[in-house]
Amino acid sequence: MDRLVKCPANYVPLTPLTFLKRASMVYSSRTSVIYGGVRFTWLQTYERCCRLAYSLRSLNVVKNDVVSVLAPNIPALYEMHFAVPMAGAVLNAINTRLDAKNIATILRHSEAKVFFIDYQYVPVASEALRLLVDGSKDGSLAEYAMPLVIVIDDVDTPTGVRLGNLEYEQLVLHGNPQYPGEELEDEWDAIALNYTSGTTSAPKGVVYSHRGAFLSTMSLIQGWEMGTEAVYLWSLPMFHCNGWTFTWGVAARGGTNVCIRNTTAKEMYKSISQHKVTHMCCAPIVFNIILEAKPHEQCEITNKVNILTGGAPPPAALLEKMEGLGFHIMHAYGLTEATGPALVCEWQTKWNQLSKDNQARLKARQGVGILTLADVDVKNKKTMESVPHDGTTMGEIVLRGSSIMKGYLKDEKETAKAFHKGWFFTGDVGVIHPDGYLEIRDRSKDVIISGGENISSVELESILFKHPNILEAAVVAMPHPRWGETPCAFVVLKNARTTTESEILTYCRQKMSKFMVPKKVEFVTELPKNGTNKVLKAELREIAKTLKISENTPTNNKRSEPRYQQDELYDQDKILAMSRL
């Protein structure tokens, strides 16, 4: 048995790139991408990716180089999921909600060699680049070669916005459609780098392997039972774990990607109705956007739309309303480190007999491990014993399998902390029910999930600590009717200092991405602590539940708008004016 050796015919590195090549051959004339008035076929998408990969190589991009991109769900970002790794490089899709400082930190930490910028994000990207240059000049940041900047103009209605000389479509145009891509030597090689705010203020760059991406993709199109010819609406940002792997998954199934720039009710209704969308992913917050649509924003939905949701358990009332509109919802649980969803709440036929309430309760559970995960368990972290399947004994949720990240880029300490005794520790606390389904009971103490975005309480605290009047600060999640959770800051002021909530919030707005700004600041004389002087966050969370979200805080108006709209973007004229400087 041992004498049979691997050869190129029977051992081919696993990579989701094969899905695109296959799609170009077996679904060649099927529509791959729709975006406004633009449509591509799978053959065209493949050739565009070959061209772009070729151009990247011409620009000296080599193996393991990081190619960053700041863009909404446009065709270019979709194509880069294939073209960048075809060039041997690593795709780093940056969260478009981050501020210039965070973006600069990511560019520097990842040592991005190329930085693609959607035209709408030129202002914030320019600011990030300026911060990088300034930081290098004054010595506050380590030396780092600036990335090559490439603007992505709108492919449907070009605007002429530029930053430097290079533009995406030009790269595609001048590339070679016959370029086969670099040969993948090892499926363990990196394919993508996704930053998570995580639990500390240092950026954590989660690295995926080709193998992990391939396996996760296979599992998720399976776990969700996404069949061939799916029409997939890009309501979930592609920068979230590479669109929960469906960037690659839609190619695997020969489906159609419906790209939309803004996840507004109008855009979603229009796309679903016009293109007969069958599948979409989103955080439960998007349910509100759909349900609260004004009559003129709505279109009739005639086909069943499957929604995979995650980030927070979908509330029963929302589930019922959505299903009434023709949506079929499946709940998943995951995290960046697990390449997106790692568990799905697989539906059991016998549950159809239950009351709607009970169905919603079951659907809100996190569920069962996907097929490529070798194991999921809930363990007592100290003893490493598995909890009984009784639905009440709590423990930490741990995962094992080849779809788990390679590790954190340039962070051996955090990598070692995450991988422990053969398991990946999620930091989330859960139980296992007698039927084997897992349910989260308490999330990691340090993460607040607001509208599908992770916010690090530690990061917020470290910023608050720097305020001249603040002695101590602790940030915890407080429930929010719309966003699920929102940060609530408990603050102890320095002796004899006075500050208002409004002043602190204004300070926060200057120092952090807007979505991270707390919705409530509570002044206290001291923080509850245990014997070793550790803040008792559980107590603070209990208090936060009783507090009222502050009205009319500077950020509150902004946050109550659907955050998917362009509230944080400059208008087009301003961008054009800036880009011509």
Place this chain on the structure above:
Amino acid sequence: MDRLVKCPANYVPLTPLTFLKRASMVYSSRTSVIYGGVRFTWLQTYERCCRLAYSLRSLNVVKNDVVSVLAPNIPALYEMHFAVPMAGAVLNAINTRLDAKNIATILRHSEAKVFFIDYQYVPVASEALRLLVDGSKDGSLAEYAMPLVIVIDDVDTPTGVRLGNLEYEQLVLHGNPQYPGEELEDEWDAIALNYTSGTTSAPKGVVYSHRGAFLSTMSLIQGWEMGTEAVYLWSLPMFHCNGWTFTWGVAARGGTNVCIRNTTAKEMYKSISQHKVTHMCCAPIVFNIILEAKPHEQCEITNKVNILTGGAPPPAALLEKMEGLGFHIMHAYGLTEATGPALVCEWQTKWNQLSKDNQARLKARQGVGILTLADVDVKNKKTMESVPHDGTTMGEIVLRGSSIMKGYLKDEKETAKAFHKGWFFTGDVGVIHPDGYLEIRDRSKDVIISGGENISSVELESILFKHPNILEAAVVAMPHPRWGETPCAFVVLKNARTTTESEILTYCRQKMSKFMVPKKVEFVTELPKNGTNKVLKAELREIAKTLKISENTPTNNKRSEPRYQQDELYDQDKILAMSRL
């Protein structure tokens, strides 16, 4: 990127064994196996496998040991697909249609350490064992330690048949249900060994890796879109590429295995109706069995049954009749070396508009590569150039990917021949249509597929050559209305010798498994040959098309019975009598 290393949390060897463990946890109380009056849950199946694996270890089975089994589609054979590799060993499921000589050859070639025998097969297995002993004694066979024999009595209605002291249920009973199985060190390790008659008379043992088995399973449940809670009828022998990987696949989806001992019309109708079967695999010959069922053998079929068929393109008339009965048929193409189906004829919605005739024509094509196959192509073997996608230019079908076999056991020469210039050569000749779908135009010259079973023409010829009156012989496929193809032998007699067709057929029956016996012997004065004296089989195949199948040949009556019935088995009393000797 390179500093992130594999660890037990993020790199777990791929193996279909994880599917069973997962099923035991998330589908614990769901029915895993139904066989007559016997029912198991997934938890029970898992524990039975742990027990059996433990007992195998107790019997000194170690890594890479071959465990052979001769059994129909019974629960034991299903369980062995997990239990044997859990013990670190390699499962060798032997084709139950082989004769004692072939079985002996396989046991010797594989050096089987343990030999499980279903009680019905005790007679032919005893004969095979006797051949092994005799061969060792007279020196005609290489020395080889005899396998440990374990009889599998019927789990539903025990018969008491034994051969030696060991019985399957005793092993299960005395095993340890908490035994976790041996830890898999490397996903490249062997999991199964399947013999194919192939193109030469030497047995070829196709070895699968855990990785290949895992990936094929994932692809096939996907390509066929087999959802969760499938009820799978075992109409396809598990010994055929491990049931085209659905042995493992049903566990992956938490489905139910409906095991039947005999693939008769009555058994199939009853199972489909009673257990609401949703999925089954079979060669097109089984369509005939279903369609020709007598009224008392039929039951009403109320649910849609998905059939995956392969081995031969399903004829249009049969397709239409079957779909009229509520069956939905998908066509696949594969071979043992590719771990079963490697291409599936993925249906396209737009084809629903076409006429039934056109639909059948499209459905009969071999289709597109499954997702874990890195590449499928049709190439000119000499130049290695790909054929154009024009539906007419022919070339050899070649495959690449991690679901291709590790190689042929102890046969470096054949392994090297199969793997060539980075591809696996199927030996089949095909075209690629403009829509990217592949169609076979001419099968490997040396293989005849009769009723889903491969027959090697080279093997038949080598037996015919040994007949005292035969000078030359060439065997080709001839069309058969029921079996698809059947062997037709062209024979040149030695000078002055005379022999009848009937005599040659009688000779064949003594020398080969019954299903291999030609249905036609044509006497000729010489064989058509080319300049290098090679027989022009293409010419013979043309002639064979014009010949009439011989009536009343000794084997013909036998062959016109559904071969899935017990036509070749001894009756139970006789077996019992033998086993008591």
